[in-house]
Amino acid sequence: MLDIAEELDRWVGQGRDFAVATVVAVGGSAPRQPGAALAVDSEGTAIGSVSGGCVEGAVYELCRAALADGETVLETFGYSDEDAFATGLTCGGVIDVLVTPIRADTPGAAVFRSVLAAAARGEAAALARLTDGPPELRGRPLLVRPGGAYEGTLGGRPELDRTAAAEARALLDAGRTGTVTIGADGVRCERPLTLVVESIVPAPRMIVFGAVDFASALVGVGSFLGYRVTVCDARPVFATRARFPEADEVVVDWPHRYLASTDTDGRTVLCVLTHDAKFDVPLLELALRLPVAYVGAMGSRRTHLDRQARLRAAGVGERELARLRSPIGLDLGARTPEETALSIAAEIVADRRGGTGAALTGAHTPIHHDGNRATARRIGSVA
Incomplete structure (x- = not known):
């Protein structure tokens, strides 16, 4: 969601409620990388993109539903062999999209506002969220700054927050956006949970x-x-x-x-x-x-x-x-x-x-290369 942070920060300043759909994982020939986002406000205004057009309509409706019920959801979109025009990525890829409402009553709303403000100012910061695990924890934000200081909680468990902050700092130091697996009790890979980390760093x-x-x-x-x-x-x-x-x-x-x-x-x-x-x-x-x-x-x-x-x-x-x-x-x-x-x-x-x-015409090389080779920029720019 940090790739559209400047506009979202303006929405926050205007007192708008909105929902953000963020690409948190990709597979195959997906057109956008983790961190790409689409947001919809309560008036139906949309900004950003998660797929370059393939599934925008379906994601838009998910955002409207999240705004209405206040629930964070994780949805997978992929190619359908039976119907190439079904909702999905006809380019053959698969994307996981995390849809989070950001309203006054959203858990961690103040943290979301802080991270959007930091990103809009061009400050280095990372946003960490759980994409799986208990539904009440999914999507809660943790703002991590250079040096390891963090704001917010993933669910009131200090050991989980400390582990998540350490993982997020490692990705922030590398200027990368991606997912890591952590243990819910703070021990890596024990009772695994998936954490998506979006990093934003000053422009290269x-x-x-x-x-x-x-x-x-x-x-x-x-x-x-x-x-x-x-x-x-x-x-x-x-x-x-x-x-x-x-x-x-x-x-x-x-x-x-x-x-x-x-x-x-x-x-x-x-x-x-x-x-x-x-x-x-x-x-x-x-x-x-x-x-x-x-x-x-x-x-x-x-x-x-x-x-x-x-x-x-x-x-x-x-x-x-x-x-x-x-x-x-x-x-x-x-x-x-x-x-x-x-x-x-x-x-x-x-x-x-x-x-x-x-x-690309007649070539057999991938259209979308491994995003891990790239360092993140102000996300949505110069990964």
Whole structure:
């Protein structure tokens, strides 16, 4: 439900009652991953999606029923061989959906409000809920923050809450959404219960080095994908807010010096568009040694070979060089800045999700790859 937290937080501020259907488990070729949500308020207004259209109507009705009776339910939707048009996922997948009413009398309503407010502010937090076990416990919320502090209860059992909070913190630290099995008495896998944990973390960073026309297009695509985008260039005449209005920040500094001083993590992507050796070499010498998600550099194949030689001369090893995506992007035949930005973004997504970059037509590879490869973003964005 955290993928639509900003809108739900507005609904809370307006005093609306609503029900939220959240994907808590998937199997086969399911179009949405755990954490995807659809919400319906008391007036029948709907936001979000759990299936890309396959079962939205049925889930909408479940939300209306939950609002009416105040009951949390877990429903499974799957493909029907007998009737491909029956309620289900005609793509062949299976999804489990947890439907929870959030009203003034909902157990844990204050915790739901807190977690939605935290998510709307972009704070790191995790929402943990039981999807099975005693009906009176199903869907109750536990808000877990970095460091392990938690708010709420899964049913008034301190040992269960402590165990759930520890499991949720582990997923939050990894920036992941998923399910874990815990024991109702606090001992893992004894009397097993299933816990779904939705993590929300600050947006991942995209740092674009080189204030060129290609960078302007890439900034727009990066923002669209949910990245917090920084443009960095040593030339103040080019690195201006007027040239990059969609960037979250524009920095005038030597690229390698800025990279050494700024925060990066395992979700950060670095796009080097300067294709100038005096900028590229010291920057890539550092970038290829950082534990970031992606390092790509623009330039022709001739430029790439020259860049590799310079990096080797600077002491960069073959293992580090193998991390470099250069020439940057997938082969889309791109020519314009916008097309080039799309090819770069496509490579970043394929790298993050484990895709091949090949056409799906005639291929035998999965359409939806294992979501566990991806780190979660502000959920519904950059898992």
